[in-house]
Amino acid sequence: MDVLYQILVTIVPAALIAAAPLMLTAMGGLFSERSGVVNIGLEGLMVMGAFGGIVGTLMFESFGFGAASPWFGILFAVVIGAIFSLIHAVVSISFRGDQIVSGVALNFLALGLTVFLTREIFDRGQTDTISERLFRTPIPILSDIPIIGPMLFDRVYATTYVAILIVVIVWFVVFKTPFGLRLRSVGEHPMAADTMGIKVLRTRYIGVMMSGALGGAGGAVYAITIAGNFAGGTIVGQGFMALAALIFGKWTPFGAMGAAIFFGLAMALSTSAQQLPGLSAIPQIWFLILPYVLTIFALAGFVGKAEPPKALNQPYTKGSR
Amino acid sequence: MMDAVRTKWMGLLIPIISILLAFLAGAVIMVLSGNNPITGYAALVSGIFGTPYDFGETLQRMTPLIFSGLAVAFAFRAGLLNIGVEGQLIVGWFTAVIAGIVVDLPTLIHIPFAIAAGALAGALWGAVPGFLKARFEVHEVIVTIMMNYIAMHVTNSLIRTYFLESGQRTAIVNESASLESTFLSELTNFSRLHWGFFIAAAACVVMWFILWKMKRGFELRSVGYNKNASMYAGMSVKGNIVLSMTISGAFAGAGGAMVGLGTYGYANILPAFTNIGFDGIAVALLGASTSIGIFLAAFLFGGLQQGANMMQATAGVSPELVEIVIALIIFFVASGYVIRWAIDRIASRKGEK
Numbered sequence: 225m226d227v228l229y230q231i232l233v234t235i236v237p238a239a240l241i242a243a244a245p246l247m248l249t250a251m252g253g254l255f256s257e258r259s260g261v262v263n264i265g266l267e268g269l270m271v272m273g274a275f276g277g278i279v280g281t282l283m284f285e286s287f288g289f290g291a292a293s294p295w296f297g298i299l300f301a302v303v304i305g306a307i308f309s310l311i312h313a314v315v316s317i318s319f320r321g322d323q324i325v326s327g328v329a330l331n332f333l334a335l336g337l338t339v340f341l342t343r344e345i346f347d348r349g350q351t352d353t354i355s356e357r358l359f360r361t362p363i364p365i366l367s368d369i370p371i372i373g374p375m376l377f378d379r380v381y382a383t384t385y386v387a388i389l390i391v392v393i394v395w396f397v398v399f400k401t402p403f404g405l406r407l408r409s410v411g412e413h414p415m416a417a418d419t420m421g422i423k424v425l426r427t428r429y430i431g432v433m434m435s436g437a438l439g440g441a442g443g444a445v446y447a448i449t450i451a452g453n454f455a456g457g458t459i460v461g462q463g464f465m466a467l468a469a470l471i472f473g474k475w476t477p478f479g480a481m482g483a484a485i486f487f488g489l490a491m492a493l494s495t496s497a498q499q500l501p502g503l504s505a506i507p508q509i510w511f512l513i514l515p516y517v518l519t520i521f522a523l524a525g526f527v528g529k530a531e532p533p534k535a536l537n538q539p540y541t542k543g544s545r
Numbered sequence: 546m547m548d549a550v551r552t553k554w555m556g557l558l559i560p561i562i563s564i565l566l567a568f569l570a571g572a573v574i575m576v577l578s579g580n581n582p583i584t585g586y587a588a589l590v591s592g593i594f595g596t597p598y599d600f601g602e603t604l605q606r607m608t609p610l611i612f613s614g615l616a617v618a619f620a621f622r623a624g625l626l627n628i629g630v631e632g633q634l635i636v637g638w639f640t641a642v643i644a645g646i647v648v649d650l651p652t653l654i655h656i657p658f659a660i661a662a663g664a665l666a667g668a669l670w671g672a673v674p675g676f677l678k679a680r681f682e683v684h685e686v687i688v689t690i691m692m693n694y695i696a697m698h699v700t701n702s703l704i705r706t707y708f709l710e711s712g713q714r715t716a717i718v719n720e721s722a723s724l725e726s727t728f729l730s731e732l733t734n735f736s737r738l739h740w741g742f743f744i745a746a747a748a749c750v751v752m753w754f755i756l757w758k759m760k761r762g763f764e765l766r767s768v769g770y771n772k773n774a775s776m777y778a779g780m781s782v783k784g785n786i787v788l789s790m791t792i793s794g795a796f797a798g799a800g801g802a803m804v805g806l807g808t809y810g811y812a813n814i815l816p817a818f819t820n821i822g823f824d825g826i827a828v829a830l831l832g833a834s835t836s837i838g839i840f841l842a843a844f845l846f847g848g849l850q851q852g853a854n855m856m857q858a859t860a861g862v863s864p865e866l867v868e869i870v871i872a873l874i875i876f877f878v879a880s881g882y883v884i885r886w887a888i889d890r891i892a893s894r895k896g897e898k
Binding site: 262264311315318319320321322324325326328329330331332333335336337339340343344457460461464467468471507508509512513516517519520523524525532 | 574578579626628677681683684686687688690691692694695698699702706816817823826827830863865866867868869871872873875876878879880881882883
């Protein structure tokens with residue numbers, strides 16, 4: 225029992241920290257895909273967000289914002305991400321280009337642009353390291369709860385809880401508000417939605433820009449809490465993992481959150497399983513590929529069939545059937 | 546008749562306009578970042594054609610890009626988007642190198658054997674999403690993305706556990722399996738150009754032959770155009786989906802074999818993706834999924850990547866500018882609908898006058 229508890233106290237905080245960026249980005253993907261626009265570009269949006277988060281934090285540090293700088297850095301990344309996602313929106317919604325191809329190009333562009341800008345601004349392949357970091361802080365009262373306290377509330381970043389709060393907000397917005405209903409109807413049957421007077425293209429633009437904002441936030445949270453600076457190799461695959469979490473969670477906020485935490489657990493295990501009793505016998509490779517294998521299983525219907533929104537990946541042309 | 550001619554011209558015009566627009570945007574970025582676009586692009590061009598070495602390296606970079614472009618295009622012709630070329634290429638690279646290390650055969654048998662091993666590995670990696678698509682109607686894009694990561698982690702782990710020779714890589718492949726060519730290398734001032742270039746050129750012909758001269762190829766294209774009509778005509782849609790992903794994967798795997806047996810001579814633990822597979826999407830798209838188009842597009846992208854070095858060395862422009870230009874080319878080609886609309890608009894205005 226003691227051994228198991230020891231494992232949980234090591235693994236759970238690490239999993240929660242790794243899960244926060246995935247959760248935020250997956251929520252972004254949810255907005256876009258629920259409106260009917262595939263977003264393979266989440267990876268690129270996270271890259272943009274990581275860059276924006278670090279540059280923003282450095283900028284606000286120099287303005288003298290002190291300890292608040294990282295939070296403003298994240299806000300800056302949200303804005304950058306939303307603006308950047310406009311490219312994907314224009315190409316796939318207005319120009320009716322292939323959404324997947326556009327998403328792939330978005331990933332290329334994000335990496336090229338950010339590393340290019342990094343070289344221009346900092347004269348080398350990576351940015352300076354931010355000095356105002358977010359720190360792991362125990363939450364008063366809650367961290368004193370026996371057993372659960374040290375596991376969930378002792379050594380975590382505030383960003384994880386903000387991310388969970390955002391998941392709840394997203395759930396409310398998408399499933400309990402008129403806007404959410406419109407968003408989903410546009411993703412399921414855009415023509416019917418159009419007939420009812422819903423502005424299909426505008427709703428999709430909002431969906432994609434939300435994915436940019438939240439993907440930007442996800443990238444920024446990763447860069448600020450885990451990396452500390454930005455380089456071409458800061459975001460490698462987290463965006464795709466967030467996409468996987470979205471699908472594994474069957475395009476629902478809480479499902480995606482659960483999947484993100486689960487993937488975070490797998491990531492935490494892949495780095496620390498070697499030191500844990502009982503788990504050291506399992507080769508690291510199994511933990512590394514677990515999220516991806518599970519996503520494939522989920523799609524194939526072995527873990528309950530994941531059904532995408534009906535109109536996903538279909539450009540909408542007024543008057544077409 | 547006029548319409549057919551026009552579509553043909555459009556097919557050529559859109560890629561060219563896309564390239565021009567992307568370079569124009571690249572020039573704007575250079576101006577905004579305080580560089581001179583003329584010196585920048587001059588350096589880029591001299592970085593491709595300037596010396597025999599640069600030209601040799603361009604052809605060397607172009608070799609796997611042809612394969613990844615063919616792989617993407619082949620699936621695309623059957624109506625599938627194979628984002629998994631990257632993973633298929635990685636397993637092909639690994640398997641070809643292992644086949645080149647562990648067996649001893651005469652050169653004439655060993656090289657085809659090692660390439661076939663790579664192609665087979667890629668084919669298997671491609672068959673999985675093909676099967677899942679045919680059997681469970683799972684969208685191939687997500688599965689192939691996941692398979693990319695599985696490919697990278699699995700090959701890395703296999704190299705680390707069983708084949709680690711020095712540092713981060715396997716042993717060098719046996720002489721008998723190597724595609725390296727002293728002749729080509731000396732001809733191009735000791736670049737890494739190898740025989741694989743000619744194999745890649747031959748692969749373009751192979752794809753053209755399969756798609757346009759074989760009954761099977763006709764079926765594949767037919768499924769790509771219209772699934773229901775193909776089914777009505779008695780073709781097996783599911784069988785053709787699996788087949789097209791398998792052949793696509795084989796092209797990708799063979800491309801990996803070129804990298805493993807020709808360029809490097811070994812496989813190494815990859816810290817990140819090679820991007821050759823993802824670039825294949827750009828190549829296929831720009832080449833409009835035709836053999837000749839892919840050959841030319843691979844030359845453009847291979848050249849851009851090679852010339853980027855010179856751009857940094859002599860004009861001080863970060864090599865990432867090239868990646869930006871490549872991304873923009875994809876965006877513009879994907880927006881072909883708007884370009885076509887704009888051309889039509891201009892053409893009809895002229896007609897009115």
